[in-house]
Amino acid sequence: MSDRTRASIPANSTSAPTAQSSAPLSGRQPVLELRNVTKRFGPLTVLDGIDLSVAQGEVVVLVGPSGCGKSTLLRCTVGLEQIDGGEVLLDGEVVSGRERTQQDRSRMGMVFQSYDLFPNMSVIDNVTLAPTIVRGQSQKDAREKAKALLARVGLADRADARPSTLSGGQQQRVAICRALAMEPEVLLLDEVTAALDPEMVHEVLQVVLELADDGLTMLIVTHEMSFAQAIADRVVMLDAGHIVEEGGPEFFTNPKTERAKAFLRTFEFHRSGRDS
Amino acid sequence: MDWGLVHAYTPLFVTALRVTLMVSAGGVAAALVVGLLVAIVRLWHVPVLDQLSIAYVEVARNTPSLVQLFFLYFGLPKLGILLSQETCAIVCLAFLGGGYMAEAFRAALVAVPPIQHESAQVLGLTRRQAMRHVVLPQAMAQATPALVANVVFLVKESSVVSGIALADLMYVAKDIIGQSYDTVEALFLLVVAYAIILLPISAVGSAIERRFAYGR
Secondary structure, three states: OOOOOOOOOOHHHOOOOOOOOOOOOOOOOEEEEEEEEEEEEOOEEEEEEEEEEEEOOOEEEEEOOOOOOHHHHHHHHHOOOOOOEEEEEEOOEEOOOOOOOHHHHHOEEEEOOOOOOOOOOOHHHHHHHHHHHOOOOOHHHHHHHHHHHHHHOOOHHHOOOOHHHOOHHHHHHHHHHHHHOOOOOEEEEEOOOOOOOHHHHHHHHHHHHHHHHOOOOEEEEOOOHHHHHHHOOEEEEEEOOEEEEEEOOHHHHOOOOHHHHHHHHOOOOOOOOOOO | OOHHHHHHHHHHHHHHHHHHHHHHHHHHHHHHHHHHHHHHHHHOOOOOHHHHHHHHHHHHHHOOHHHHHHHHHHHHHHHOOOOOHHHHHHHHHHHHHHHHHHHHHHHHHHHOOHHHHHHHHHOOOOHHHHHHHHHHHHHHHHHHHHHHHHHHHHHHHHHHHHHHOOOOHHHHHHHHHHHHOOHHHHHHHHHHHHHHHHHHHHHHHHHHHHHHOOOO
């Protein structure tokens, strides 16, 4: 795995692990809860008894080496993969183990790694599609909301453009708007900047940081460690289908397990014969 | 070539052109509907219907159209189903064309990336809504060249209906040749008549392709 150039995150949002953040936001009602979730692909156990909860307004970042099951965890959570054991709860209600209703599915938003906008419709139609046909909002209301969302991510002027005419970073910002238009209770982000050119990573992550500041509940998979450190209320490290370490943003500066230390070292570069 | 004869035969060909157009239009429309339904059944792996669809496509594409037509026209009455010549002709083209259209639609539907289905699903769209608003519009852009080629193929293939004495272009041409040996004039009018139908179809096809040609 190559470590791509990291976008610098503004200093003011890089809150050092102080008392106000960190530690599971216990006490608060979990919006999303995974209990003993197990997923197998043939003989391979990809997720092995995962317990994880995300509280209202909390930002949980999932890290771990490639193939550790991060993306599968998100896909199981959102219902794109059926789980083989355990359960997924949304607001205390079990949503796994059965065909998810339209209602269930629209309560969680997800943005993928690759640009997955619908190429057959304009930017604004991408955003208004689900609100109009799933929620039954009027075209007018949906367009108004979509315009506000697009303005928020700095793309108000591209509303009528085709997705193919946008840059990768712009497309991802639209994809975030599309997910937000359904007003999800929790937003799942699956390596949303992994397919982007380095200079576009920052504009996307900046949008995500703002969402966190607005109190949106998020479960984020990312390889952008400085971003993860800036945004995480809690960090969960996954390896070989297990949670190996869980903690506040101090995970990045002071990991407890050897596995986490080794993982974080893969993001550092040293040239022999020089100090740090 | 005797232009006087060409002029004299023209009204016969105009009448026959209407028959060919009617049979082709009916056959193409039905073939498109059959093809799309079969393609969706196969994409969604609908139990039972999926296997039936595979069998249907193979039979439709791997038996001669004349045999299919004779089966409908001479075979079905033995089973107590009596169809008019026109109905037989349209059903035959729908059966034949449905197999080809199904493959064209299916190839295009399969080419839509899975992430498009997943994105729609995650947004809360049902499979049917995703098909209608997201997957099918993209597949149509992909399928258009193949569909247009199939339409042209079916119009040409409609000439087999002369085999059951339906007075289409081919039938009239053969009739004139058989009665008066005005072969050159009859064949000239035949070619012109088919060109009048097919050239615009190709042109419209190209125009549709351009309209759908948004890049990914």
